[in-house]
Amino acid sequence: MSQRIKFYQTGTLTVGNRLLDAKDRTVQATLDRGNSLTSGHRACQGCGEALGARYVVDAAMRWADNRVVAVNATGCLEVFSTPYPESSWQVPWIHSLFGNAPAVATGVRAALRAKGRTDVKVLAQGGDGGTVDIGFGCLSGMFERNDDVLYVCYDNEAYMNTGVQRSSRTPPAARTATTPPVGNSSGNVFGQGKNAALIAMAHNIPYVATASVADLHDLEEKVTKAMGIDGARYIHVHVPCPLGWGSPPHDTIRLARLAVETGLFALFEAEDGEVSDVTHIRRRLPVEEYLKPQRRFAHLFRPQTDADAIGQIQSIADRNIEKFGLIGRNG
Amino acid sequence: MVSAAEMLSVAAFIEGDHAQAFPSFGSERMGAPVVAFCRIDDKEIRLREPVMSPDALIVQDSTLLHQVDLFSGLDTRGYLLINTRRSYQDLGLGDYVTRFPPHHICTVAATEWAREFVGRPFPNAALLGAFAAVTYRVKLESVEAAIRRRFPGKLGEDNAAAAAKAYDSIRTN
Amino acid sequence: MLKQIEGSFAVAEAIALCRPEVICAYPITPQTHIVERLSELVRTGDVGNCQYINVESEFAALSVAIGASAAGARAYTATSSQGLLFMAEAVYNASGLGLPIVMTIGNRAIGAPINIWNDHSDSMALRDAGWIQLYAETNQDAVDLHIQAFRLAEQLSVPVMVCEDGFILTHACEQVDMPDSEQVDSYLPPFEPVQVLDPAEPITMGAMVGPEAFTEVRYLAHHKHLRAIEVIPELSTEFEHIFGRNTGGLIEPYRSEDAETVIVALGSVVGTIKDVVDEMRDEGVSLGAVKVVSFRPFPLLALREALQNAKRVIVVEKCLADGLGGIVVGSVRMSLRGTSTPVYTIIAGLGGRAITKKSLRRAFNEAVADRLEDPHFLDLDWKVIDHELARSQEKRRSGPIAENILRELGLVGGKPV
Known part of the structure; x- marks a missing residue:
């Protein structure tokens, strides 16, 4: 009688870690983990940003042999990690303002260079509000000068720290505190979107990537690759937010994966302004699969299905799939 | 004009005087009408008001003569230099200048000399040479030194030559 | 050495003598000549080991200075008017973090109506942002106060603005006794930060502070300023010993x-x-x-x-x-x-x-x-005021005040003021 395989990660198509080679396993608690963002912080259960940041900073620290200075924009990550006198950061870390993390990072870099400390790497990070909205001018400046900084944006698609208000990364139709679906309104407007990674690429900086907490190895690899490159680098990480999205904490990874598999969040890398690699969708799913589990989209399904809105969101996914070639030749 | 005032202040500085040169501040735009001032004194200059009643007035662009009240505050014991090939009569100032001592007024074809000596129509150096000749307030050598300090190399030499030419043309007349 | 020099250039040369390690530059009249001259001085190697960063806004300029200072570098920037307001959030942040940045203010009015000329509206708007503010009477003052400013800032770990009147000083060419590098080096030791972002000794800077400690943090900022009341005259006296000029003081x-x-x-x-x-x-x-x-x-x-x-x-x-x-x-x-x-x-x-x-x-x-x-x-034109007040009484849509007044004065059409 054959043994029944136990699936540790449910709701996904991957089997448990134990079927993988040791080097490919996602092990969260080995002793050699850096834990640069150590436990005990105040993030919500299931916080995608905390998970993403931990993998990003650890990977960066590993690459740089712990010689990293981190700069943080105001936001959830900043607030939950530093309820002083407690601090989760095992790395020299500075928070200045909401909209200036890229510039502060440039300053740190300049100081280190003036002091001959080019061995120390500079990592800047912020949420989508701090990065794509209020900090965008500084970010663009940092890109344009090709300052030697790795900037990582943790995109949870709204201003979560202030209680879930719309950002320019909030998807169409999503409910936020400032885009309530009331009357004929179906939540956030259907605009043209703001793809920060593509805008970063338009600066022709050496490395741009999108990543997701759905694939932490891919995230680590992209950070590691970025750390080995000089100049301005940008990684845009999709991080579900149970609070803001209205999803159960245990669904964070599942939702992140659904965003990828529906084509709503494209995973790619770009070098010197050109897309160099794309993560193909293994099994393409309709956007309803992604939208349905999230309360921020509940009004699209109740009291009746808003086929028009869902259709428009599907066409966004379709456009992404076509634009980035997300379906492989055999897909 | 701003650099003329500055060079004049440097000439005075070279002679051990205190000098303060400043523009009548405006946008950084070429061709805009500009007024610049220079005060010279043998003691520290603390005053920061614009020059209200100049002892000497240098008009670099004579086309401004009838657009702006250039002469307000100019004392009849003062000095008046205008960059022009024309005479005061031709400029319509024949009557006006009779109130000045004759050796206090002078027209200078500074732009022409600049073209001749420097190859460009920048009349500052020649005007400063003329200023030195007419007012006796600074020496030609100081003006030349100030010009060389401002424009090192050949450009400075050429400008200094234009200043000397203007100076000589007045002193020998 | 005595020099006949434009105020902005004199200040730039004084800054160079102070050996800043990071200079952030963004143009705004009337401060611009300072950072222009500094860009030359950095490129010719006159500032030593210095990074000169052209940024995309004043907000970024001071933010870069914040990062640089936190990483232990002597940091400098300059601005005026709207630029100072645009960086206002970072102005408070720099002092709140206790970073000894020195910034020149080429004092200029604040719009609207847009105006590039001098008054003190800009630095006065930020007077209580936690920075020390020193005001220069002459370009000699401006030069000397900048040298004292770095010393003062770094001694107390507090940022300092040196305010000099735009155009009236920045664009005035006058006599300045320029110090030499030996003098400045003996007065201004290398920057020894009280806090620094260093991988060998990781610290967290810029944490959130709640009601339980905020007042104490603010009081200690107040205390630094009270200390400055004592330190400023001391630094002035010491300055006089080395430079032979009695500049500064309260x-x-x-x-x-x-x-x-x-x-x-x-x-x-x-x-x-x-x-x-x-x-x-x-x-x-x-x-x-x-x-x-x-x-x-x-x-x-x-x-x-x-x-x-x-x-x-x-x-x-x-x-x-x-x-x-x-x-x-x-x-x-x-x-x-x-x-x-x-x-x-x-x-x-x-x-x-x-x-x-x-x-x-x-x-x-x-x-x-x-x-x-x-x-x-002083010199208020009451006739213009009365006319405009009367006009605004006549009808609701009386139009924009600034433009009405210019028309009344006959200044529309680009005639020089």
Whole structure:
């Protein structure tokens, strides 16, 4: 009688870690983990940003042999990690303002260079509000000068720290505190979107990537690759937010994966302004699969299905799939 | 004009005087009408008001003569230099200048000399040479030194030559 | 060495002598010549090991300086007017983090209406942002105060603004005794930060502080400024020993000891006021002046002492609190708490209007006769005011005030003012 395989990660198509080679396993608690963002912080259960940041900073620290200075924009990550006198950061870390993390990072870099400390790497990070909205001018400046900084944006698609208000990364139709679906309104407007990674690429900086907490190895690899490159680098990480999205904490990874598999969040890398690699969708799913589990989209399904809105969101996914070639030749 | 005032202040500085040169501040735009001032004194200059009643007035662009009240505050014991090939009569100032001592007024074809000596129509150096000749307030050598300090190399030499030419043309007349 | 030099260039050369390690530059009139000259000096190697960063906004300029200072570098930037307001959030942040950045303010009015000329509206708007503010009367002051500013900033770990009047000083070419590098090096030791982002010793900077500790943090910032009241005169004395010039200090009295009427002012207008004092003294008017060098911290006691024999005080200031009057005068009155000395305010030089000896004399004479209204707007054109007020009474849609006034004055069409 054959043994029944136990699936540790449910709701996904991957089997448990134990079927993988040791080097490919996602092990969260080995002793050699850096834990640069150590436990005990105040993030919500299931916080995608905390998970993403931990993998990003650890990977960066590993690459740089712990010689990293981190700069943080105001936001959830900043607030939950530093309820002083407690601090989760095992790395020299500075928070200045909401909209200036890229510039502060440039300053740190300049100081280190003036002091001959080019061995120390500079990592800047912020949420989508701090990065794509209020900090965008500084970010663009940092890109344009090709300052030697790795900037990582943790995109949870709204201003979560202030209680879930719309950002320019909030998807169409999503409910936020400032885009309530009331009357004929179906939540956030259907605009043209703001793809920060593509805008970063338009600066022709050496490395741009999108990543997701759905694939932490891919995230680590992209950070590691970025750390080995000089100049301005940008990684845009999709991080579900149970609070803001209205999803159960245990669904964070599942939702992140659904965003990828529906084509709503494209995973790619770009070098010197050109897309160099794309993560193909293994099994393409309709956007309803992604939208349905999230309360921020509940009004699209109740009291009746808003086929028009869902259709428009599907066409966004379709456009992404076509634009980035997300379906492989055999897909 | 701003650099003329500055060079004049440097000439005075070279002679051990205190000098303060400043523009009548405006946008950084070429061709805009500009007024610049220079005060010279043998003691520290603390005053920061614009020059209200100049002892000497240098008009670099004579086309401004009838657009702006250039002469307000100019004392009849003062000095008046205008960059022009024309005479005061031709400029319509024949009557006006009779109130000045004759050796206090002078027209200078500074732009022409600049073209001749420097190859460009920048009349500052020649005007400063003329200023030195007419007012006796600074020496030609100081003006030349100030010009060389401002424009090192050949450009400075050429400008200094234009200043000397203007100076000589007045002193020998 | 004595030099005949434009103010901005003199300041740039003084900054270079202070060996900043990071300079952040963004252009705004009338400060721009300073960062332009510094870009040259950095490229020619005159600043030593220095990173010169061209940024995309004033907000970024100060933010880069914040990062640099936190990483242990001596950081410098310069701005004016709208630029200072655009970086306002970072201005508070730099002082809140206790980062000893030095910033030059080429003082300029704030719009609207847009105006590039000098007054003190910009730095006064940020007067309580936790920075020390020193005001220069001359370009010699500006040079010397910058050198003292780095020392002061780094000694107390607090940022310092050196304010110099835009155009009037920045664009004035005058005599400045430029220090040499040996002098500056002996006065200004290398920057030894009290906090630094260092992988060998990781610290967290910029954490959130709640009600349980915020007041204490703020008090300690206040305490730094109180310390500065003591340190500023000490640094001035030490400066004099090395450079041979008595620059700086909290205040500088001028013939005020026995004066019945004392004028208090800051910035370049003090020079003009000194000339007026001399002239009116010659005419028998008992007049003196006190220059305020350090506006933040405000030298309450030193000024009180300097004004103790005055029968009346006149504050001449280049800024305005709408509906209230002066800004500087509030601090001057605070220093005179408990006395009955009358204090007059003269609002002058707004948006670059020339402050003339003639107008000052007229106003001072009125004050001496105790006839001056408070606040008094120097050379205000009441005819224009009355016309515009009448116009606005005539109809609701009376139009934009600034443009109406220009039309009335016949200044529309680019005629030079």
